[in-house]
Amino acid sequence: MCCLRVHRGGRAARPDRTFHHHRPPSPPPQGWRRVARPLPAARWACEDPRVAAPSPNSQTKIGVCNLCEAICGLVLTIEDGAVTGVRGNPDDPLSRGHICPKGVAIADIHADPDRLRRPVRRDRATGEFHEIAWREAIDVVSTNLAATINAHGRDAIGIYLGNPNVHSLGSMTHGIGLVKALRTKNTFSATSVDQLPHQLMAHLMFGHQLLLPIPDIDRTSYFLVFGANPMASNGSLMTVPDFPARLRELKRRGGRMVVFDPRRTETAKVATEHHFVRPGTDAWVLLAMLNVLFADGLAMAPAYADGLADVEAAVAHFTPALAERMSGVPATEIERIALELATAEGGVAYGRVGVSTHEFGTVCQWAVNLLNILTGNLDRVGGAMFTSPAIDVVGTGLVGRGHHDAWRSRVRDLPETAGELPVSALREEITTPGPGQVRAMLTLSGNPVLSTPDGARLDEALAGLDFMAAVDIYVNETTRHADVILPPAGALERDHYDLIFQTLAVRNTARFTPAVFDKGEDTRHDWQIYRDVALATIAKLDRKPPLKARAVLRARMTLSPTRLVGLLLARARNGVTLRKLRANPSGLDLGPLQPDLLPDRLRTRDHRLALAPPLVLTDLARLGAVEPPAEGELLLIGRRHKQDCNSWMHNTERLTRGKARHHLLMHPDDLAQRSLSDGELVTVTSRVGTVQVEVASTDDMMPGVVSLPHGYGHARNPGMTHAAEVPGVSINDLTDPERLDVSGNAALSGVPVTVTAH
Numbered sequence: 138m139c140c141l142r143v144h145r146g147g148r149a150a151r152p153d154r155t156f157h158h159h160r161p162p163s164p165p166p167q168g169w170r171r172v173a174r175p176l177p178a179a180r181w182a183c184e185d186p187r188v189a190a191p192s193p194n195s196q197t198k199i200g201v202c203n204l205c206e207a208i209c210g211l212v213l214t215i216e217d218g219a220v221t222g223v224r225g226n227p228d229d230p231l232s233r234g235h236i237c238p239k240g241v242a243i244a245d246i247h248a249d250p251d252r253l254r255r256p257v258r259r260d261r262a263t264g265e266f267h268e269i270a271w272r273e274a275i276d277v278v279s280t281n282l283a284a285t286i287n288a289h290g291r292d293a294i295g296i297y298l299g300n301p302n303v304h305s306l307g308s309m310t311h312g313i314g315l316v317k318a319l320r321t322k323n324t325f326s327a328t329s330v331d332q333l334p335h336q337l338m339a340h341l342m343f344g345h346q347l348l349l350p351i352p353d354i355d356r357t358s359y360f361l362v363f364g365a366n367p368m369a370s371n372g373s374l375m376t377v378p379d380f381p382a383r384l385r386e387l388k389r390r391g392g393r394m395v396v397f398d399p400r401r402t403e404t405a406k407v408a409t410e411h412h413f414v415r416p417g418t419d420a421w422v423l424l425a426m427l428n429v430l431f432a433d434g435l436a437m438a439p440a441y442a443d444g445l446a447d448v449e450a451a452v453a454h455f456t457p458a459l460a461e462r463m464s465g466v467p468a469t470e471i472e473r474i475a476l477e478l479a480t481a482e483g484g485v486a487y488g489r490v491g492v493s494t495h496e497f498g499t500v501c502q503w504a505v506n507l508l509n510i511l512t513g514n515l516d517r518v519g520g521a522m523f524t525s526p527a528i529d530v531v532g533t534g535l536v537g538r539g540h541h542d543a544w545r546s547r548v549r550d551l552p553e554t555a556g557e558l559p560v561s562a563l564r565e566e567i568t569t570p571g572p573g574q575v576r577a578m579l580t581l582s583g584n585p586v587l588s589t590p591d592g593a594r595l596d597e598a599l600a601g602l603d604f605m606a607a608v609d610i611y612v613n614e615t616t617r618h619a620d621v622i623l624p625p626a627g628a629l630e631r632d633h634y635d636l637i638f639q640t641l642a643v644r645n646t647a648r649f650t651p652a653v654f655d656k657g658e659d660t661r662h663d664w665q666i667y668r669d670v671a672l673a674t675i676a677k678l679d680r681k682p683p684l685k686a687r688a689v690l691r692a693r694m695t696l697s698p699t700r701l702v703g704l705l706l707a708r709a710r711n712g713v714t715l716r717k718l719r720a721n722p723s724g725l726d727l728g729p730l731q732p733d734l735l736p737d738r739l740r741t742r743d744h745r746l747a748l749a750p751p752l753v754l755t756d757l758a759r760l761g762a763v764e765p766p767a768e769g770e771l772l773l774i775g776r777r778h779k780q781d782c783n784s785w786m787h788n789t790e791r792l793t794r795g796k797a798r799h800h801l802l803m804h805p806d807d808l809a810q811r812s813l814s815d816g817e818l819v820t821v822t823s824r825v826g827t828v829q830v831e832v833a834s835t836d837d838m839m840p841g842v843v844s845l846p847h848g849y850g851h852a853r854n855p856g857m858t859h860a861a862e863v864p865g866v867s868i869n870d871l872t873d874p875e876r877l878d879v880s881g882n883a884a885l886s887g888v889p890v891t892v893t894a895h
């Protein structure tokens with residue numbers, strides 16, 4: 138990717154569209170005041186000096202992209218305080234110069250006049266937001282949170298943490314502190330619409346929720362992928378910048394990639410082999426592969442593992458023939474692929490969003506782990522490996538090992554995991570009266586109205602809260618209900634060290650990136666906001682924590698994230714120091730992932746690997762009772778596009794121009810059966826809702842399966858001016874909060890729907 142030129146302004150006129158929902162959306166806040174700021178004249182740097190000659194006052198700075206898990210290093214050109222060029226950093230040992238269209242758009246967010254810079258308060262009578270001073274904002278938030286706790290107890294506060302928390306150092310170090318200080322059982326996050334099954338399995342099998350085996354993509358010879366689209370997503374729970382180049386290298390050395398997906402995705406198209414699988418049925422395919430390993434005498438377990446016989450007994454019933462009936466994948470293919478993985482020189486199975494947002498997500502992730510373990514590919518070069526990051530959040534106990542079912546949700550009796558309840562239960566906890574009812578909400582970098590099941594009803598529930606505060610950089614579909622929004626400094630205005638994604642990366646590296654811009658006087662970092670809200674709220678409680686606990690909290694919250702990183706590195710004593718990282722701003726290469734870390738790296742109490750957690754064995758009974766799918770059923774799945782970033786980067790014109798991406802994708806035979814035609818407006822209905830959207834015919838879809846992208850549906854929110862004009866509906870107006878995995882993760886995939894003419 139060389140030349141990334143942009144012209145600002147001239148936003149494309151979009152056709153007038155109205156999308157109806159079964160319930161009218163709640164009214165948008167009226168009169169959102171926009172502060173018109175002239176955008177910098179942007180000229181995008183290019184490696185070809187003939188195209189973009191740098192001006193004499195231009196500066197080059199090293200930055201980092203925090204928009205997805207690939208964490209690419211950037212080189213920014215700055216002119217007169219504005220970003221005028223963004224390139225991948227070729228010296229970054231992990232991302233090696235890679236950048237995608239979103240990485241370039243990081244400059245658009247920085248300059249976006251819709252991005253909040255100072256706190257805003259909503260007038261409940263008019264719905265208008267007005268800027269207020271920081272002192273007043275923190276006071277209003279802490280007074281209301283404390284009043285709610287004083288009157289109704291701690292559980293009357295609901296907290297939702299969204300995805301970008303993991304992408305900000307200050308949120309990682311101080312957001313958790315705020316959540317702990319508030320001590321409410323009603324804590325929710327995007328984890329339970331995403332990777333909860335991975336974390337629960339890591340906790341139960343390996344002893345720590347973040348001890349996740351990572352595909353050794355740079356050395357594997359066989360990459361077996363279930364429900365992931367890294368060509369669009371750039372990888373997940375596998376930090377793998379420049380996936381396309383790494384895949385090309387894999388194929389060049391004679392390796393193969395086999396993909397199971399109900400859609401012939403961008404990844405499926407570049408795979409050596411792709412198989413359609415009926416949504417929601419991967420568990421049968423994966424269990425059948427384990428069944429084949431046992432039948433052929435190929436299943437082996439390391440000496441430090443327990444429960445092999447239990448696994449053998451548990452999978453005995455799940456034959457390839459049964460898997461074929463459930464999934465549509467031929468039994469002979471299941472057998473062949475299981476044997477290929479078992480005999481590959483370093484092979485790895487990997488399952489991601491498509492098989493964790495599933496009714497049997499936990500069984501799927503368990504089976505994926507077992508495929509790697511029983512074929513001897515765990516902790517082996519080319520297989521599924523554990524990382525050795527400079528700051529080890531697992532080994533040092535910086536993040537807790539996790540727990541499950543320590544308490545349950547009030548209304549539906551759903552178990553918590555690692556301190557969080559399933560977000561599918563959030564709406565009912567707000568609307569069901571009684572002791573422990575959520576009366577005030579705090580959302581931190583999240584948009585659950587668009588990203589969690591039955592978002593339309595959650596939208597209504599949020600409107601009825603006594604009080605809501607949000608830490609967010611935009612008025613989004615969720616934060617438009619907030620009484621106060623506290624916006625932190627932007628990604629280019631803060632120091633960054635990646636505590637999480639360096640732990641999940643395909644190569645061991647360490648990198649510290651100082652802020653590119655000074656944040657300015659009247660702006661606060663997220664960690665400062667968390668600090669101030671936590672300390673001010675605690676101070677206003679009738680029943681304050683003991684003096685010592687308050688002193689510890691104050692000390693913890695006052696230490697800046699950068700100081701903390703310095704201390705953690707010093708404590709790790711592995712030769713990586715903050716000073717060294719500052720001297721090497723592109724990052725330090727710590728080498729490829731290391732084999733033979735087990736059993737030492739295990740965090741189970743007995744340092745043994747648990748192959749057969751009782752929770753999963755019990756869930757197999759539920760699986761065994763499922764009937765084969767009915768004829769003519771249509772199942773809805775989601776999708777991600779390269780230019781989308783969950784629900785929130787649609788305000789940048791650069792990522793939304795061009796061919797529309799919001800359509801319902803459907804196989805031509807399914808269209809013909811319903812006498813529908815390509816491009817027509819159709820009505821999609823599920824148990825919980827109805828949307829109207831244009832349909833696009835494509836044989837990339839498996840017959841019987843339709844797909845909508847996730848993160849669309851901004852018409853209900855004029856707060857982001859450009860995004861509100863982007864066509865499309867929210868898939869989560871159709872997904873069902875009653876469909877859950879045993880972990881509590883939402884089963885967003887495979888939702889039964891009907892599609893009819895509008």
Ligand SMILES: Nc1nc2c(c(=O)[nH]1)N[C@H]1C(S)=C(S)[C@@H](COP(=O)(O)OP(=O)(O)OC[C@H]3O[C@@H](n4cnc5c(=O)[nH]c(N)nc54)[C@H](O)[C@@H]3O)O[C@H]1N2
Nearest residue numbers: 299300301331582583584588608609611775783784785847
């Ligand atoms: N049907 C369906 N639903 C899904 C998915 C799916 O595949 N299908 N995917 C799920 C997944 S994997 C995820 S992770 C979730 C995401 O769900 P959420 O995390 O709830 O939503 P995001 O769209 O990531 O919204 C993030 C918000 O954070 C704000 N933000 C961005 N940067 C910052 C920052 O630096 N600081 C602060 N304070 N705020 C910031 C943005 O304004 C945005 O509004 O959605 C899930 N929902």
Ligand SMILES: Nc1nc2c(c(=O)[nH]1)N[C@H]1C(S)=C(S)[C@@H](COP(=O)(O)OP(=O)(O)OC[C@H]3O[C@@H](n4cnc5c(=O)[nH]c(N)nc54)[C@H](O)[C@@H]3O)O[C@H]1N2
Nearest residue numbers: 364365366370373416417489490491777779781782783886
């Ligand atoms: N461009 C872009 N990149 C992103 C994001 C984004 O929004 N846009 N979001 C980021 C986030 S938060 C995450 S968690 C990651 C997710 O990273 P990925 O998991 O790689 O991304 P998805 O595109 O959600 O891939 C899920 C795949 O599962 C398939 N699928 C759906 N149902 C089933 C099923 O039942 N069985 C099988 N086998 N497959 C199924 C879908 O067709 C889809 O191709 O991406 C991250 N990167």
Ligand code: SF4
Nearest residue numbers: 202205208209237240
């Ligand atoms: S791949 Fe991810 S981290 Fe890299 S530039 Fe794109 S959005 Fe940013």
Ligand SMILES: [Mo]
Nearest residue numbers: 300327331332
């Ligand atoms: Mo995610």
